[in-house]
Amino acid sequence: MDIDNPGVLRAALDFPLPQCGPPSPFEKLDDGLRIGWAQTQTAAGVNNTMIPGDVWTVGSWGLAHHAGILTYPKHDADGAGSFLFPLSGIKNWTIVALKDGYMPRNKLPQFLANLSNPDMLLSEFQDNVDAQTIHLRPGDLLIMPPGQIHTVYTPVASFCRGGHFFNYDTMHLTELSRFVDTTKGSCVTNQAHAGTLETLCRLVIALPILPSTRKLYKRALISLCGMVAHHTKYTAEGQPKQESQTIALAEEIANAVLAHFGLDSYELYYEFISNHCEDMLNRGDEVQMYDVLRHYTQ
Template identity: 50%
Template sequence: MPKFVHPDNFMRRFFALLHHAGMLTYPHHDADGDGTAVIVLSGAKLWAVINPKPGYDCMSRSDVDSLFLSVAEWGSQGMPIDSDKWDIEVIHAVPGDLIIQPPGQLHAVYTPVASVTVGGHFYSYDSMHLTELSRFIDHTHGETLTNEVHYHSKDSIMRLVLALPQITPKRSESHRPLYFDS
């Protein structure tokens, strides 16, 4: 474990994005298993949230892997969206709107007019199962499914794990489970 905290662990937590009209980010998930929060300050965003349809949401890890890879082909190779496997909902975000998305959420964003957004990335103990899956996909496919890579996120996750004993409630004798012998 490094003795210092790399500045990237703090700087990437907050961001500001200035986009001109017509900017499109193809389907991707945000790197490193972070959750993401975004607020539109000016302009507008069309935020397409992409989820597997029922029946494709409980799959093996290798099937999830293949399903996520099919999304990468939509933008990079101009492949059509497989509407039998995916539900896509579009959020029209205007000034004051807050979008919070969980780790690994597939999404695409179109900017119809010049826009300014601010936001940040975060980790949550409650969504670590999604963080783990998202990081697995990052590790397996590198930059294929994400638009940015942060090399020091592993340090943040290690610090979260090391903090677990400090935040886990201590068990006392009065909280022990009861056992009955028959």
């Protein structure tokens, strides 16, 4: 791709490197793969089922950029967390965050769409956001939570390795990111991933068999179960509805969890998740779910 040719500007984004994964000791970040997929084969085997290919490829990919390429503000698709580390070259990675850490949910999608507009300068938003630039070189590792807005400048030709992951503790951020994508997915994010719903379903199916040492948190747990029980509400703009081979069992468990918290309708769930008195970036208090879920282990 003429990576050393100063006369061209090219980039190769998200090309699969399935032989790789998160660098040690960060393998345990990916609950989606190591728990959702690895621990649900008895309850929901994969024999004779169609599995979206990106289930296996989103976890590790490469990025190659010529010098001088600017990526405008965006967040990563479908509410995944991300990690990235340069193998050569330099990345100037700017993290953008709301000053108060909060904005009314109904105003957030349009605000992020404006922030992602290449015709608008980041300086125009200085009353609403803080930005910090991280100078990444080989040997550095960046881990971003779901929905993190970022903009990137590549000053020299660079090659990076990275990947996406899903984690129980950040499901409230995954939900918020996917909510934004339902109306602004075409302008604030990148490539969509067809296997997200299946992974979320398996994270729900795995809930009854989690060890007691694995803590769960109220807002994050409700967000996960809401994205499964009400999955048709989370179709990204311009994308087809995702399907899951395990949706029936996952919905049953998700609805049981939501009913435990008194959220047995979409209206009640949405009222909880949109409550402006709740910190939308806080995963919530620790909750014990053994008595609610033990029926599914018998």
